Amino acid sequence: MKTETATTFSAIAASEERYQLATYKKMPVAAVRGLGAWIYDVEGNRYLDLYGGHAVAATGHCHPRVVAAIQRQAEQLLFYSNLVYSETRARAAERLASLAPSSLNKVFFCNSGTEANENAMRIARLTTGRERVITFSGGFHGRTADSISATFLGKYRELGRPNVPGHLKAEFGDIESVERIADETVAAIMLEPIQSMAGVRTSEPKFFQELRNLADARGIALIFDEVQTGMGRTGEWFFSGSEASGGVLPDIVTLAKALGSGVPVGACIVNDQFASKIKENDLGTTFGGGMLAMAAVTATLEAIEEDRMLENVLAMESYLRKKLADIPQDVRVRGRGLLLGIEFREKASAIHQALLERHVIVGTSSDPHVLRLLPPLCLRAEEVDLFVEKLEQSLGTLS
Numbered sequence: 242m243k244t245e246t247a248t249t250f251s252a253i254a255a256s257e258e259r260y261q262l263a264t265y266k267k268m269p270v271a272a273v274r275g276l277g278a279w280i281y282d283v284e285g286n287r288y289l290d291l292y293g294g295h296a297v298a299a300t301g302h303c304h305p306r307v308v309a310a311i312q313r314q315a316e317q318l319l320f321y322s323n324l325v326y327s328e329t330r331a332r333a334a335e336r337l338a339s340l341a342p343s344s345l346n347k348v349f350f351c352n353s354g355t356e357a358n359e360n361a362m363r364i365a366r367l368t369t370g371r372e373r374v375i376t377f378s379g380g381f382h383g384r385t386a387d388s389i390s391a392t393f394l395g396k397y398r399e400l401g402r403p404n405v406p407g408h409l410k411a412e413f414g415d416i417e418s419v420e421r422i423a424d425e426t427v428a429a430i431m432l433e434p435i436q437s438m439a440g441v442r443t444s445e446p447k448f449f450q451e452l453r454n455l456a457d458a459r460g461i462a463l464i465f466d467e468v469q470t471g472m473g474r475t476g477e478w479f480f481s482g483s484e485a486s487g488g489v490l491p492d493i494v495t496l497a498k499a500l501g502s503g504v505p506v507g508a509c510i511v512n513d514q515f516a517s518k519i520k521e522n523d524l525g526t527t528f529g530g531g532m533l534a535m536a537a538v539t540a541t542l543e544a545i546e547e548d549r550m551l552e553n554v555l556a557m558e559s560y561l562r563k564k565l566a567d568i569p570q571d572v573r574v575r576g577r578g579l580l581l582g583i584e585f586r587e588k589a590s591a592i593h594q595a596l597l598e599r600h601v602i603v604g605t606s607s608d609p610h611v612l613r614l615l616p617p618l619c620l621r622a623e624e625v626d627l628f629v630e631k632l633e634q635s636l637g638t639l640s
């Protein structure tokens with residue numbers, strides 16, 4: 242077999258394009274290393290990463306605590322499945338459950354966000370003996386069969402055809418649209434409490450409280466998909482139970498993305514009532530709960546705690562909002578913590594491109610006028626300054 246060392250951007254890009262399915266529109270960046278909120282490319286350029294590698298790099302790229310934990314674990318035991326006990330897994334589960342709101346006590350580890358959502362829906366179906374699931378227009382839950390069928394956003398659901406039956410759509414923020422369909426066949430109501438991909442759409446706390454009351458009255462499981470909002474991104478460990486949620490605790494929370502700082506890992510955290518009905522073999526996974534991922538989870542949680550990142554998230558959110566309020570252009574900011582959507586009059590794709598040319602990476606969304614920021618939670622004030630400076634320059638070239 243022929244192997245070649247590709248050293249230039251064009252050689253790397255040509256090789257990926259030749260051997261990888263072309264499923265992504267990529268930026269012209271060949272990433273080599275990262276540190277904090279920065280990534281460095283093969284040509285030695287550096288980019289301010291306010292997208293966090295798809296909301297994954299919450300602790301920043303290559304946080305030393307996480308890197309050291311992975312290195313240590315790799316030398317000891319890369320993997321063994323859930324058929325054995327492991328101190329590394331026990332520590333990760335204990336730490337995660339102890340940070341979760343009080344009623345959420347039992348963890349099921351898997352490998353990704355879509356898998357966490359599939360397992361959460363399965364838990365709801367197994368425990369209620371019902372099959373249907375209500376999700377919301379604008380919500381995104383993943384790309385495997387059940388999760389994509391639960392995704393009423395743009396073209397995604399179509400891509401998953403034939404869809405899993407029994408998925409019902411309600412309108413985000415509209416309790417009556419839920420009441421109309423939440424009958425005795427419904428196992429779960431699942432939602433992204435902040436709809437990120439839809440353009441960072443939020444709802445009033447009252448809506449979450451109404452959902453909780455409705456779910457309780459009709460024996461339905463309430464699932465919060467916190468794949469993006471979890472792990473401190475909103476300035477609290479979880480959206481669940483926060484003031485913004487109206488203090489609402491779901492029955493199941495799903496997590497992924499930031500949970501392992503880049504080592505693939507997902508999780509469902511389940512309350513005692515639902516957990517007590519789950520039996521041996523009801524759920525399963527080969528890789529979920531593997532030692533390397535578990536070492537990354539514990540180190541991620543410790544890094545967020547020890548570096549006081551939750552406080553930093555809130556400080557950087559208000560600093561950024563203040564700075565954006567001072568720029569001459571008309572922009573509106575929505576979201577919480579460091580899950581922010583910035584709405585512009587101009588096309589977000591053009592601003593994204595102009596920022597990229599100035600070595601700043603941001604995210605777009607399904608709303609053509611909204612850019613998304615999902616930066617590392619360790620973002621610093623001077624990085625916010627740099628972003629705002631580059632944004633003003635970018636907007637200047639577009640007006």
Ligand SMILES: Cc1ncc(COP(=O)(O)O)c(C=O)c1O
Nearest residue numbers: 353354355381382383468469497
């Ligand atoms: C809210 C939400 N849920 C689920 C997923 C799916 O996660 P994964 O890509 O890890 O399967 C995503 C991914 O973007 C997401 O944003």
